[in-house]
Amino acid sequence: MNPTQTFDRTRLPGTEDKGVSLLARLEPLKAVLLSRVLPPLIILGALVMLWEVLCSRPGAALPSASQMVRETWELITDPFYxxxxxxxxxxxxxxxxxxxxxxxxxxxxxxxxxxxxxxxxxxxxxxxxxxxxxxxxxxxxxxxxxxxxxxxxxxxxxxxxxxxxxxxxxxxxxxxxxxxxxxxxxxxxxxxxxxxxxxxxxxxxxxxxxxxxxxxxxxxxxxxxxxxxxxxxxxxxxxxxxxxxxxxxxxxxxxxxxxxxxxxxxxxxxxxxxxxxxxxxxxxxxxx
The missing domain is CATH 1.10.3720.10 (MetI-like)
Known part of the structure; x- marks a missing residue:
């Protein structure tokens, strides 16, 4: 082997199979994240943004999401006082x-x-x-x-x-x-x-x-x-x-x-x- 050539582990026998096997094991987790976790997170994020926009206007009757977090921060961080x-x-x-x-x-x-x-x-x-x-x-x-x-x-x-x-x-x-x-x-x-x-x-x-x-x-x-x-x-x-x-x-x-x-x-x-x-x-x- 030429001394100037770099050592590539991915070309060793069996390493490609291990990589494919790892990806195959992660596929079910990826499918669960995409089908079960991601949709509610997207909807929740959209609702929080809508809440923030609607309640940040002057004269809004309800506090915005960011204001609610600021005003209740002590309750959130110290729930056992x-x-x-x-x-x-x-x-x-x-x-x-x-x-x-x-x-x-x-x-x-x-x-x-x-x-x-x-x-x-x-x-x-x-x-x-x-x-x-x-x-x-x-x-x-x-x-x-x-x-x-x-x-x-x-x-x-x-x-x-x-x-x-x-x-x-x-x-x-x-x-x-x-x-x-x-x-x-x-x-x-x-x-x-x-x-x-x-x-x-x-x-x-x-x-x-x-x-x-x-x-x-x-x-x-x-x-x-x-x-x-x-x-x-x-x-x-x-x-x-x-x-x-x-x-x-x-x-x-x-x-x-x-x-x-x-x-x-x-x-x-x-x-x-x-x-x-x-x-x-x-x-x-x-x-x-």
Whole structure:
């Protein structure tokens, strides 16, 4: 080899194959970025630019995006500050709301799935309870708040009850529909192999109805998050809903916008979390 020639690694045997192999492995990631990540980023960027242009004009009622960030920078950079009482960071406000949602939603899941199984399995229960459920589920969530405050005499359990009564209806309805739609072949197999009640519930009923149940759970968790934000505006205390109402009373519009962004992100993550669990549980089922 001529000493003056440069050493080119790409011409060595096998190096070209390694480069092609690396590119091939990156192709799926590239496809995901182009199809899933890039479109929402473009839309989000366009909306932020439109927001900035419309609200930067003199006399605009709402702050622009850049002004909102400037005015809420301390809230963004220090979400865990605690000055005592209700003067706490955004992270503590959201965690307080999530704690109430966890209690109310968990109770709604247990009771809702149980009642849904009962209504789906029993024709008598369906005829007796379904009309009652259809009437109660049309009551707006906040209409339950005065009754719960009168009954519990405390704001925190009242808020939890509002979450419970809001989330339970889609869980009951979807669970009962899933139970009624279990294929008759599954029931016949259970009779042939003589499964007892618990075995039939655990091995046949729940797996077959799981896709319907998790559809109700996703709707329920979204309604729970909506209900707690609205309820906290009325009951006060620490929570993202009360933070929004307090910011309105103090004319802190930028704080309200920041809180709304956080509310949307948390609601999205809650929905994705329930959907992820549902995809794992229903994997391998006919409907899933």
């Amino acid at each position: 605690d000055n005592g009482g209700n003067d706490v960071g955004m992270a503590w406000q959201i965690l307080a709301s999530l704690e109430r949602v966890a209690y109310g939603y968990s109770l709604a899941v247990v009771v809702g799935v149980g009642l849904g199984v009962l209504v789906g399995q029993s024709t008598w229960a369906l005829r007796g309870l379904d009309p009652l459920f259809q009437v109660l589920r049309t009551v707006p969530p906040l209409a339950w708040l005065p009754i719960s405050l009168a009954g519990f005499q405390d704001s925190n359990p009242s808020a939890i009850f509002v979450i419970f009564i809001t989330a339970i209806w889609p869980i009951i309805i979807n669970t009962s529909v899933g139970i009624r739609n279990i294929p008759e072949d599954y029931r016949n197999v259970a009779r042939v192999i003589r499964l007892n009640g618990f075995e039939y519930f655990w091995k046949i009923m729940l797996p077959a109805a799981a896709p319907y149940i998790f559809s109700g759970l996703r709707i329920g968790v979204g309604l729970s998050w909506l209900a707690i934000v609205a309820a906290e505006m009325l009951i006060g205390g620490v929570g993202i809903g009360f933070f929004i109402w307090d910011a309105w009373n103090s004319s802190l519009i930028s704080d309200i916008i920041l809180a709304l962004i956080y509310v949307g992100i948390v609601g999205f993550l809650l929905d994705r979390m329930v959907a992820w669990v549902g995809n794992r549980v229903t994997r391998g089922t006919a409907a899933g």
